[in-house]
Amino acid sequence: xxxxxxxxxxxxxxxxxxxxxxxxxxxxxxxxxxxxxxxxxxxxxxxxxxxxxxxxxxxxxxxxxxxxxxxxxxxxxxxxxxxxxxxxxxxxxxxxxxxxxxxxxxxxxxxxxxxxxxxxxxxxxxxxxxxxxxxxxxxxxxxxxxxxxxxxxxxxxxxxxxxxxxxxxxxxxxxxxxxxxxxxxxxxxxxxxxxxxxxxxxxxxxxxxxxxxxxxxxxxxxxxxxxxxxxxxxxxxxxxxxxxxxxxxxxxxxxxxxxxxxxxxxxxxxxxxxxxxxxxxxxxxxxxxxxxxxxxxxxxxxxxx
Amino acid sequence: xxxxxxxxxxxxxxxxxxxxxxxxxxxxxxxxxxxxxxxxxxxxxxxxxxxxxxxxxxxxxxxxxxxxxxxxxxxxxxxxxxxxxxxxxxxxxxxxxxxxxxxxxxxxxxxxxxxxxxxxxxxxxxxxxxxxxxxxxxxxxxxxxxxxxxxxxxxxxxxxxxxxxxxxxxxxxxxxxxxxxxxxxxxxxxxxxxxxxxxxxxxxxxxxxxxxxxxxxxxxxxxxxxxxxxxxxxxxxxxxxxxxxxxxxxxxxxxxxxxxxxxxxxxxxxxxxxxxxxxxxxxxxxxxxxxxxxxxxxxxxxxxxxxxxxxxxxxxxxxxxxxxxxxxxxxxxxx
Numbered sequence: 001x002x003x004x005x006x007x008x009x010x011x012x013x014x015x016x017x018x019x020x021x022x023x024x025x026x027x028x029x030x031x032x033x034x035x036x037x038x039x040x041x042x043x044x045x046x047x048x049x050x051x052x053x054x055x056x057x058x059x060x061x062x063x064x065x066x067x068x069x070x071x072x073x074x075x076x077x078x079x080x081x082x083x084x085x086x087x088x089x090x091x092x093x094x095x096x097x098x099x100x101x102x103x104x105x106x107x108x109x110x111x112x113x114x115x116x117x118x119x120x121x122x123x124x125x126x127x128x129x130x131x132x133x134x135x136x137x138x139x140x141x142x143x144x145x146x147x148x149x150x151x152x153x154x155x156x157x158x159x160x161x162x163x164x165x166x167x168x169x170x171x172x173x174x175x176x177x178x179x180x181x182x183x184x185x186x187x188x189x190x191x192x193x194x195x196x197x198x199x200x201x202x203x204x205x206x207x208x209x210x211x212x213x214x215x216x217x218x219x220x221x222x223x224x225x226x227x228x229x230x231x232x233x234x235x236x237x238x239x240x241x242x243x244x245x246x247x248x249x250x251x252x253x254x255x256x257x258x259x260x261x262x263x264x265x266x267x268x269x270x271x272x273x274x275x276x277x278x279x280x281x282x283x284x285x286x287x288x289x290x291x292x293x294x295x296x297x298x299x300x301x302x303x304x305x
Numbered sequence: 306x307x308x309x310x311x312x313x314x315x316x317x318x319x320x321x322x323x324x325x326x327x328x329x330x331x332x333x334x335x336x337x338x339x340x341x342x343x344x345x346x347x348x349x350x351x352x353x354x355x356x357x358x359x360x361x362x363x364x365x366x367x368x369x370x371x372x373x374x375x376x377x378x379x380x381x382x383x384x385x386x387x388x389x390x391x392x393x394x395x396x397x398x399x400x401x402x403x404x405x406x407x408x409x410x411x412x413x414x415x416x417x418x419x420x421x422x423x424x425x426x427x428x429x430x431x432x433x434x435x436x437x438x439x440x441x442x443x444x445x446x447x448x449x450x451x452x453x454x455x456x457x458x459x460x461x462x463x464x465x466x467x468x469x470x471x472x473x474x475x476x477x478x479x480x481x482x483x484x485x486x487x488x489x490x491x492x493x494x495x496x497x498x499x500x501x502x503x504x505x506x507x508x509x510x511x512x513x514x515x516x517x518x519x520x521x522x523x524x525x526x527x528x529x530x531x532x533x534x535x536x537x538x539x540x541x542x543x544x545x546x547x548x549x550x551x552x553x554x555x556x557x558x559x560x561x562x563x564x565x566x567x568x569x570x571x572x573x574x575x576x577x578x579x580x581x582x583x584x585x586x587x588x589x590x591x592x593x594x595x596x597x598x599x600x601x602x603x604x605x606x607x608x609x610x611x612x613x614x615x616x617x618x619x620x621x622x623x624x625x626x627x628x629x630x631x632x633x634x635x636x637x638x639x640x
Binding site for chain 1 (some may be wrong): 369371373375396399400401403404405408409411413416417418419420421422430431464467478481482484485624
């Protein structure tokens with residue numbers, strides 16, 4: 001188990017390295033940082049000075065190594081906006097809000113999706129099953145930005161129950177979390193229903209019945225544990241969707257997370273900030289996957305090999 | 306070691322009468338198992354033989370009330386286990402009957418154990434009950450693993466199914482289903498998925514379990530060699546009906562039904578080389594196509610008009626040898 005985790009960590013470090021290279025290359029490919037940083041009225045000396053200061057006169061490989069060693073020490077440069085803040089600080093300041101939102105959405109989608117999926121599987125081919133499958137289909141088809149606006153219109157504008165935007169109170173998180181979780185609720189429901197169905201039809205569930213186990217034990221221990229394996233696998237992907245989907249949702253609801261930060265960085269052409277956001281999102285995505293892999297190894301002994 | 310065949314008068318543990326299974330909705334239902342009857346006495350082994358698709362597995366799943374609900378099967382007849390009709394028990398009462406009264410070793414050892422649970426957990430859950438301490442349960446589990454011939458049982462308890470070979474997994478399945486000392490064990494081709502050498506060991510293991518507990522065994526197989534090896538009586542099934550039954554010696558030495566004869570003839574001989582394996586001409590009738598006739602008639606060398614219009618009744622001779630045929634082969638006319 002420990003060996004497995006160690007291996008996964010090394011793999012993750014390798015992937016992060018590749019990602020840092022891509023982010024660095026992208027930074028160099030998308031335009032001259034000097035022109036971005038300086039105003040149109042800068043002189044040639046100014047340009048030369050800044051080029052030297054930023055180390056842009058050195059070979060690309062050296063530049064990358066500098067970038068990498070700084071990145072490892074938590075320095076991804078400064079924002080080009082007026083305040084010239086270190087970008088890592090900006091990202092870290094925005095991170096808690098994003099994590100709160102993603103965690104809330106993940107929690108909601110598991111708490112709603114798993115029971116719905118189980119219910120549909122146990123009442124296979126009944127009206128409940130058909131209803132649940134219908135809802136799941138709609139939930140996976142509705143675009144996030146549209147859903148966000150519709151929910152906002154109904155619950156904030158028409159009913160006045162919840163604020164349209166803001167951050168800090170529990171009522172603020174309800175709408176963005178609901179918007180974010182609808183897709184994954186639908187996905188978790190479908191996945192749970194199908195894997196539960198499969199488990200209930202399996203030979204080991206039949207053997208559990210042959211052994212004379214009570215039906216509750218057959219369903220809640222033998223069938224459920226197996227049906228949760230694929231759900232777990234997809235949790236990593238859901239989490240990724242929640243981080244990337246956050247760009248739209250955080251912008252719609254004015255949520256101060258890194259999704260909106262990415263949006264702001266793009267609008268302001270704040271390249272160092274975008275780099276930092278991309279790298280942090282990558283790291284989050286990979287950590288989520290690692291966590292899922294570890295959970296899975298804990299649940300399924302065949303993975304530990 | 307083999308338990309001696311009981312006299313027909315002995316009260317049977319399991320008495321199956323007119324068991325029929327129809328698949329599909331009422332108006333276009335297809336009969337897969339048709340009026341199957343047999344009985345099993347304690348310590349006795351009955352071999353249920355027939356080719357693939359003849360309804361053997363459907364019969365045993367119906368006995369255990371394990372037909373998947375989605376096939377919408379209608380089961381009729383009676384299945385009396387110590388006097389209780391299993392087919393009329395409420396769903397809630399089934400767990401108490403399965404495992405203790407009647408149990409089964411299914412075909413595929415590779416998928417029958419839960420991949421996520423240790424062998425110990427899967428075995429111990431069959432052993433718990435009021436007044437059984439965890440330590441005692443573990444003891445019983447080790448004992449049970451030893452009984453099915455598993456080496457190093459203490460270590461196995463902490464292993465997962467994927468760490469065990471197919472033969473060992475099937476032994477574990479055997480240990481699980483017999484843990485509560487059932488009265489009847491159904492073995493549905495338990496050795497089909499195993500190597501030939503492992504097969505024989507497994508059969509011996511089953512026989513020794515039976516000798517210890519005195520349980521009755523229904524052995525489902527398409528392998529007549531296995532039947533000759535371990536069964537006291539045999540019932541030959543064709544297209545959902547039992548066409549001949551009786552003591553293994555009698556039936557295999559002088560089969561009276563033409564199908565049994567053909568089945569025995571299609572065993573490859575050990576003493577000479579054949580270019581082609583012997584076969585029975587034709588194929589099983591599609592379920593539902595033959596209703597009011599002998600189902601073997603299209604493939605039978607002795608078929609005549611009556612065979613194609615009337616179902617032959619089961620006739621019993623003095624020796625308990627039952628045959629359902631309009632013109633059975635003469636007695637004692639084995640090769």
